[in-house]
Amino acid sequence: MPNPSNLLSHPRQVLSAPLYLDVCAWKVPAGFPSPAADHTQERVDLNKELIRNKDATYLFRVKGDSMTGAGIYEGDTLVVDRSVTPKHNHIVLALLNNEFTVKRLYRRGGVVKLVAENNIYPIRLIKEEDDFVVWGVVTFNLHKLC
């Protein structure tokens, strides 16, 4: 059975409005302030950085601790792209017997496994009788640091 503590809920709508942030094209001076600081030009749109295909991308809030080894913690927000073809070693949002779970996908030699990134959780081998589908591929994790 998938780990219920890792179950995700409440889909988040992906904003499509650009959010521009200033980018410094120079190194931060530890001493004298740069006179170029008043002439910032290059701008970054985080939507563009984080979302490759906005029509196929969804945000999910993480619950549980089975992926802490991959730097994914409870409360983090995962960017999930459904248009990415899942490959071996991708971190995926999968449906296992109609339940959501986030795990690393192992797919080698006809063997499919869901691997937690936390030793206390066993590797889950996908058997023929399982109802298994990869819902989407996790492309980024948004982890709050302060």
Next chain:
Amino acid sequence: MSAQIQQLALVDCNNFYVSCERVFRPDLKDVPVVVLSNNDGCVVSRSNESKALGIKMGQPWFECKALAEERGILALSSNYALYADMSNRVMAILSDYSPRHEVYSIDECFVDLTGTPYLKRRATKCVSVSSRGPVFLFV
């Protein structure tokens, strides 16, 4: 220049509101589900299982309650923010198939496939082969 026959596809999503709910509620798979109109008045979307049980489109929910209890039909209040978001995604994906398309309703869209590489044989064939794949995959 030879005149080209205009070929249009009409894309219509199956049980749209129920399908939207099921994207995020995988536990509702194979369960008879209906989505109710504002204030939980009438049935506005039915899963195939609910249709098979005889629930009619637009039927007042109080009329279905006895049957729902007996057969375990699950009723959901409508979540139009979700349906609108999913609709926008479907329409955006469909717009990749042709420069000319017209959104007809929240779950229907005309796509002019004239002169596009998506027309291999008949238009009906093309819709099920070309459009369904990606829309089903992404959304």
